Amino acid sequence: MIDTAAYFERWRAGEAQLAGEPPRMLPLMERLWPICRSITGDGVRQTLDIIGDCVTLVRESVPSGTQCFDWIVPPEWNIRDAYVKDASGRRVIDFQQSNLHVVGYSTPVSGRFTLEALQPHLHSLPSMPDAIPYRTSYYRPTWGFCLRHADRERLADGEYEVHIDSTLEPGQLDFAQSVIAGRGREVLLSTYICHPSLAQNELSGPVLLTTLMQQLSALPEGRFGYRGVFTPETIGTIAFLSRHYESLNERIAAGFVVTCVGDDGPYTYVRSKRGATLADRAAEHVLAHVHGDREVSVRPFDPVGSDERQFCSPGINWPVGSLMRSRHGEYREYHTSLDDLSYVSETGLQRSLCAYLRILQVIEINCRPLRTRPHGEPQLGRYGLYTSMVTASVDEWIRRLLHVLSFADGDHDLIAIAEGLGVPVWELLPTLEGLAGADLITLND
């Protein structure tokens, strides 16, 4: 049985927070923007340093060469400079101009190449001649440069000086957690920090999750704890899981991969693999009510996704979905230099933040009401419950009272009851308070 005082205090605080002005997130994104991140290296650590200025982080590192489930942590990669100079000594490709110019995990190289010899190491997009593509080669040693196709077309025959000042050496993989304690199980919130200067995919993820953890910290303790995970995609998530899966497995009640939340495109929700989990039901309830007039795409679990691939792998199968705006791989600017700070917006970030806060609020308040004396309906007049100042009409107030009382049978949770009523679950606060205050219902996990 839920402690109703704490429950309603948290509910009210959550509503007040949602009613307020959402915090600005672009300044944090701008701070993280210039860093050259990869799956290992200084960029990851600098990123965690900055996030650690905003929320309390518990950081971990896994040495290169460590086996994590089926994977082996690769050597650590760091890069200081890289360029291609033409015969005149001009940097025609320059890492200092954009960290996308170098293929991630490029091995060091220094030498002179004819254009013909250089071509196999160049990557560009003929269909998007003004965009630098983003490429990596984490596990197959090679080197390369990415450039605008328009620039590539202008390269003259002749010899070029090629230089990549990188190191691939034993080091470590870094990740961090930010944990807010709750009275019961936990909600997992995961994002990744392994892309260089890319805004929608990826910086919107860590920026929004950092802000989300700040917002959650400002609320009274809830029924659920909240675990924010900041880690390189795939290998970082696998390292995190290989270390913490056993101890967390029973604790995870719901989870979300937070990514692609910075533009103001239509919402895309990808369900957990199990489907119809608490995560899915809460997210779909929110999307139905908050963004009913905008196009929303709700989809089954997709094995070609982001880190939900790991969280929903057969041996783990946590109830983890992902709420996004324009999804990775589905917007034109994805994985190119056009996915920059101008692609995202404060409005987009703030709306995404509110959607996540709303979903977590729904998870917090979802409970199973249970009639204390369940035979017949209660004599509402005896409890002063026949009128309310809150809902528009007495009829609607009574309708909500009767719906909750009727379905307070242990088989229906609040989301189910709200959907039967056709109202957002968070509008049921006065109804629940009235009924619980009169001892007509108890609230249960």
Next chain:
Amino acid sequence: MIDTAAYFERWRAGEAQLAGEPPRMLPLMERLWPICRSITGDGVRQTLDIIGDCVTLVRESVPSGTQCFDWIVPPEWNIRDAYVKDASGRRVIDFQQSNLHVVGYSTPVSGRFTLEALQPHLHSLPSMPDAIPYRTSYYRPTWGFCLRHADRERLADGEYEVHIDSTLEPGQLDFAQSVIAGRGREVLLSTYICHPSLAQNELSGPVLLTTLMQQLSALPEGRFGYRGVFTPETIGTIAFLSRHYESLNERIAAGFVVTCVGDDGPYTYVRSKRGATLADRAAEHVLAHVHGDREVSVRPFDPVGSDERQFCSPGINWPVGSLMRSRHGEYREYHTSLDDLSYVSETGLQRSLCAYLRILQVIEINCRPLRTRPHGEPQLGRYGLYTSMVTASVDEWIRRLLHVLSFADGDHDLIAIAEGLGVPVWELLPTLEGLAGADLITLND
């Protein structure tokens, strides 16, 4: 295993009854019309007296002040006269003209009021100026008058003599049951008797249920018993349940709240809260076949309903639905003086009666046929079953035989088999008789 002789005798008798002319019900409604009913008082007892002239009733009374589940039985209300006289001594509002003129459970009052002081005690409908609204205040002591808005507009300023000769004193709540014994569990049929002169909601209910019990009494004993309950809405049903819930709980196989069955509007069926119960399946099967060409509305359980709110409350949750025509709250004349004898019709009542009789017939005949020797199909020719005088064609006769034989597997009841065939279940009489007569199937509950 069902006694097939009794089963088929009852089936045939039910078909014969349905093939006959339905009895007239308006005379009984006209007899009940003038009585001023409320949830307690002489009007309820007079109503039960008249119904008791038609069917055998077992009457009960519950003293004022008795706790019934969460409710307390209120004092008994009786009224003899009530009026508002203008300065000239003319009764401008007169209980003798219509018992709707007085708010139900009005406390006694006698005195002189200015129009201004009187106004808060007057109720009218600006949108329906020629209708007297129906109002009550059972549990909050007050008094008031209801009148046509057109008449209210004509009230001149000045002083009025106000008189309500009512009593609110310790007394009793009355209800009654009419029980027809059967060989097995029971079907509950409940209606309410607490509204003054209102035809569709409510007199159509007790009038139809009285006639239904008469019709059922004329049939041979069935597999089910039938329990008709005549009781004031809400408090009466709660009183009935608080007394009989324990002993009846295991016995109730299906049930219906009989109300709003007097006009000839489209059928509305509201499902039991569990859904897909025997009550629901029988009612929906009948509506699909009998009224396939008329608009029919089948809806999920609605907590803002009539007495099914009590029957389906979490602690009780009986399989009780409600078949209506124009539903309470959904037709313009509802709870006004326009819901009078001209609103209902003999045709409407008779069609509703036949629909209920048909539903109960479906419940009676629904059984699970079971093959006696279930391997392969039987050699029908050896049993003389290859032809029949009944169905239009030999092909259709064989199709029905084979369907029943094929699904006589214990997993399918007769409703399911009939729906697979696309025919009304009651047309399977010769098929069932042929197969049971040849000992190819047994019939089972």
Next chain:
Amino acid sequence: MIDTAAYFERWRAGEAQLAGEPPRMLPLMERLWPICRSITGDGVRQTLDIIGDCVTLVRESVPSGTQCFDWIVPPEWNIRDAYVKDASGRRVIDFQQSNLHVVGYSTPVSGRFTLEALQPHLHSLPSMPDAIPYRTSYYRPTWGFCLRHADRERLADGEYEVHIDSTLEPGQLDFAQSVIAGRGREVLLSTYICHPSLAQNELSGPVLLTTLMQQLSALPEGRFGYRGVFTPETIGTIAFLSRHYESLNERIAAGFVVTCVGDDGPYTYVRSKRGATLADRAAEHVLAHVHGDREVSVRPFDPVGSDERQFCSPGINWPVGSLMRSRHGEYREYHTSLDDLSYVSETGLQRSLCAYLRILQVIEINCRPLRTRPHGEPQLGRYGLYTSMVTASVDEWIRRLLHVLSFADGDHDLIAIAEGLGVPVWELLPTLEGLAGADLITLND
């Protein structure tokens, strides 16, 4: 756990067979065409002799008078000649012209009849005046002739000499099985051999099944055995079941009644009574992918079917469906002399054969893949699985790998995974081989 070497060998062999030229079947049908079959007699034995020339048969006979479940095997019927001669001695109806001219199981008769006395023994179709109808009377002794209605109209008044040289004597009912051993349970393939010269219904059935058994024999041993049953419809199937039901019941994993597969009409699949069985899922998967552009009719179990009536009777309820082209009773020529060799085609037979081979291939290859180390996804690059020569694009190859890995959880079989991917299950061969070869998955029944 499945032996993957044998599994993939069989898969490849099946694909190779399906890629090849299908065998011709009309020659076998032409050989079987002239025989006058009935449910017993020399015609059945001659038919089994010819089929036995093509595949190994185990033949059985059941003496007349034997009880099989609810049925009694009738006397054996044989016929040598039959005619109706007019006054001039001309055979106006002549069994030598068509074996359809005599009602099946006609008792012997020899005598002179006026046209008027003869008429009750004549059968024709006024609506199809150029077709000889097909009629039998197995269990009600009588005699009769079938003829074109146009010819019947031309019969002059007068006396006719009637002669049926038939015998109805104690004998036997014949049927046969052709069994291909497998490593596990069995797929039942049943067809009937009791109709005289009729092509679509029936000869297409035994001809296709004979060829299907030949094709299956040419493949390496599979996970399933295959049991072909050639038996007279209804009584023969009941006799087969009464002898073998007990020993086979646990072994039957799926089954099909093979009939009406000779024309090139749209596919009709009738589901097993249970529905969603392996038989149904395999057949529907094949029809969705192979004949997506042709009209396909998938229907629930129909108790007015062929031998699936017996296989799916309540006491047996095997997972047996039926894939047909134009279905018995649904094409104009059905059960008339117009259902002749010109009605069917080699193309129709071959396409039907390939559809059945494809369905059986799907049943063979359907398995449940299971991740060996199920936490997180495997590091595909370590296994050389990031590229493939087979599918069109790397993206599609990765998509398939990730789908199989993600759903290799024991809850999804290969059909389910393929349907999630939207690809035919048989296209997953390289994906499965790659993953199983790298020991990333095991394959399971």
